[in-house]
Amino acid sequence: MKQSGHSEHAKQVAAFEITFSRYLDADGNVVNQPLPRWASDKSATLPIYRAMVLCRTFDRKALNLQRTGQLGTYGSPLGQEAIGASVVSVMREEDVLVPSYREFSAQLHRGVSMQELLLYWGGDERGSDFQGPREDFPICVPIATHVCHAAGIATAFKYRKQDRVAVCFIGDGATSKGDFYEALNVAGVWQLPLVVIVSNNQWAISVPRNKQSAAQTLAQKSIAAGVLCEQVDGNDAIAVRAASQNAIDRARSGGGPYLIEALTYRLGDHTTADDASRYRDTEEVEKQKQLDPIKRLRSYLSNAELWSEEDECALVQECEQKVEQAVKDYLNTPAQPAQAIFDYLYAELPASLQTQYDEVVSNNHG
């Protein structure tokens, strides 16, 4: 990096270092030793793989539903599945997930149901009324605003002296936003139990990473807030899990906030209404497919004799069945009655709204 300062007499008062880690190469071969001990443990690794495969199976179906008009606009996490599943695998139940809108492997692994996700993208608020993780935040659309929310959640944890952690997922585009900087800043100065995961999939709709920021890494933005960080290969589940474990445990024990930039690639379009071929090279996408996280982990697991063909067949079948059932449940859920738009506006509907409520009921009687 270029030396800053206006003269040779200026002395260095601060420097920083960003590390990158990976354990598996594109084909699932171990390229960095030693592996974490749990890497040979089925109970630590298989849940991640299963979560990734379920996510991908769900994703395929969701795209089909959208194309047949049974789901609204939907954003596919194709190619990014390792990050969410790996991070969540080291979260505790009492931690809180604060997701963006493209982290379904994380949400599903936390216990959000596929039916809930379908309801959300199908335009129904009940999709955010998670029956599983009751305190997790819903999908966040206004970019990066949820990092502030996560900071607030972490503030509550710290205030109550609970050893819980708020884990927030954002994309590369979100790191340009004020909310991101402001939240990291307060997390740093208040030493909040907050872990921010940047799923850097290289694209913010049509804006590539190199047009999003001049910073050499996105991770280093946290350094400016006094928050530790690192970069990992986001398609290497082992690396992501290892980094997350470190960050989350540290935050939980009062070590303060942490940021992990997980490098990945958005293989799909931004949303089902977007056509990425307008702004990017299909050849590049094809190359990136070689770095598929599911293929990679499967290779590793298979080589480590933790996963067999039969296991694979059974999992694929199981995932497809689960997805089919979720789709059925979703399609069989009728829309809420019209007056539901007034429910939950306030804890109790104010008298001043009763007339409007009655009007909606009578207009939609039946």
Next chain:
Amino acid sequence: MAEITLVEAVNLALAREMENDPNVVVLGEDVGVDGGVFRATVGLLEKFGSERVLDTPLAETMIGGIAVGMAAQGLRPVAEIQFMGFIYPTIDHIVSHASRLRNRTRGRLSCPMVLRAPYGGGIGAPEHHSESTEALFAHIPGLRVVIPSSPARAYGLLLAAIRDPDPVIFLEPKRIYRLVKQEVEDNGETLPLDVCFVLRPGTDITIVTWGAMTHESLQAAEQLQEQGISAEVIDVATLKPLDMDTILDSVEKTGRCVIVHEAARSGGWGAEIAAQLAEHGLLNLLAPVQRVTGYDTVMPLFRLEDKYMPSTERIVNTAQSVMEFA
């Protein structure tokens, strides 16, 4: 019972509720050590400690957002924005999140936060420190917008706001922060939200107002009385949800209405009240509803601010012309 000013009443309510409820946490810029630039939070840090009175970094967006997260976790954050002029960075969090968190999770999560800010002009402050844009918030479904006009109402309404399970924007008219004193008992009792307060009974004309303008409106009512015109003065207090029944009952009696607000005229909250008067009270109106407001200009810097803000004289003149109409 002490005789205290409006800002002291805010302070009293904060202390009272922090005492009552360990979930109440105060945060904002300069609220701790400095006690708030208007001293609204003075003494709280000493009494409740730095874990409950948080001096935040300079980041209004973050203040709004962090309060959302805290509230979702069941705390009762009372976040201060130093001046309404700096509230705009929080609008994303207020509109996109606070106002709709309960709705979009079907009640699973909710947002019992209070965002307080001194608002309005008349203290000779530099630019941007005299904003009166309450209509922006009053327009948003899912929010409460509360504006006290006296020490007693500041105390009772702020307590109610903190205890309310939904987000409240609490705007404190800084011009009357210290203008009057009133006896306020620190009994922890709330005043009701969502209702208007009738400050002065009358029979000839209804003056509807809020915030610092209640001061001018009451003065105008006195002057009108000398001319034999009996004016009823109503303090809306909770702009949203709006208690139209009280206003309609009054106009049914008087047949005439003048709405007074400091905020700019067009699209000000007076427009909503006038529209509802036309909708539900038309047959009782003897004269058109008039609004005495700030002009549709940028709030001028302080040399001209008293030319902009509604004066007692303007209110009296308007009321007189309404009386002459029919």
Next chain:
Amino acid sequence: MKIFNLPDLGEGLTDAEVVEWYVKPGDEVTIDTPLVSVETAKAVVDIPSPRSGQITRLFGEVGDIIETGKPLVEFEEEEPSDTGTVVGKVETSDEKLEEKAVVIDRKKSARVKATPAVRALARRLDVDLSIVSPSGRDGTVTVADVERVAKRLKDLGPPELLRSARRTMAVTMGRAQAEVAPATIMDDADIDHWPKDFDVTVRLARAMSVACKAEPSLNAWYDGHSMGRRVLEKIDIAIAVDTPDGLFVPVLRDVANRNDDDLRSGIDCLKIDVRARTIPPDEMRAYTITLSNYGTIAGRYAVPVVVPPTVAIVGAGRIENRVIPVDTEIEIHRILPLTLTFDHRAVTGGEAGRFLMTMISDLEGFER
């Protein structure tokens, strides 16, 4: 996409053998339609269509090996892929917007200016706002104005609501006023030679009958809406009768075919029945022309009201002595003033004039 390549079937498989095609060129498929069955080293799998469209080409025959990533199937055309949005669906149509500038026609309203509260007050006090003089700004009716008029009306007591004959007259005359286009000719008949105590009414009826024969246009019914006219054969003259209960107009039927005695007894019967209020309604309907002998009370000439559907009314004034020139001498004769008012929508001035002259000739030419 236009060309669908053999997708990666997983597990590092590099190619597949075509086992069976399920589609052929020309077929329309939808998304997920199975296109082909292929065999890999591991299994036989179906490959579903990634999009809807028409198949134009198959890249391979049964038994051929196709490499992963190489063309498998071609579709007819590119799937339109630019949705022009990134969320939701932005509707398109071929509708072309045609707009014309509209200028609001600013007409001064004839409405009484009063606020809703004042209107409500007027309703409550039963005051017709159109009779209230406004004293408010811009000609607005004020509460005080309404109350003033209400008091005045109250002092006057309640109005008498019209009934029966007076009501009928109000309705009929109101309607006549709205529909008819009246025009009037006035003239005199010199009846000096008539014997005293002569039956004027019968003579008038007779003269009208003769005039109707000469100018049938005046014995007709006119319908303003359809603009249709019925010239009538039978002459039924309505005779205006004044009573304490109001104006009655009984009908003397078929005047042309009755003799004078018959007419006289007919008129007498009508009068008796009217005064006794025993006259049936039918005897006051369906007349073809009217005679108003107002001269029996007072007045020379008048402009009586033509009641639709008739088109003429004859008015007879008070018979009086007048100074008239005869050759170069001045004489005093008894004169009968006559008025003919007609509906100019259906009767011309010429027809009316000739009718009147015929009447006058008949009256003047009478000889016992």
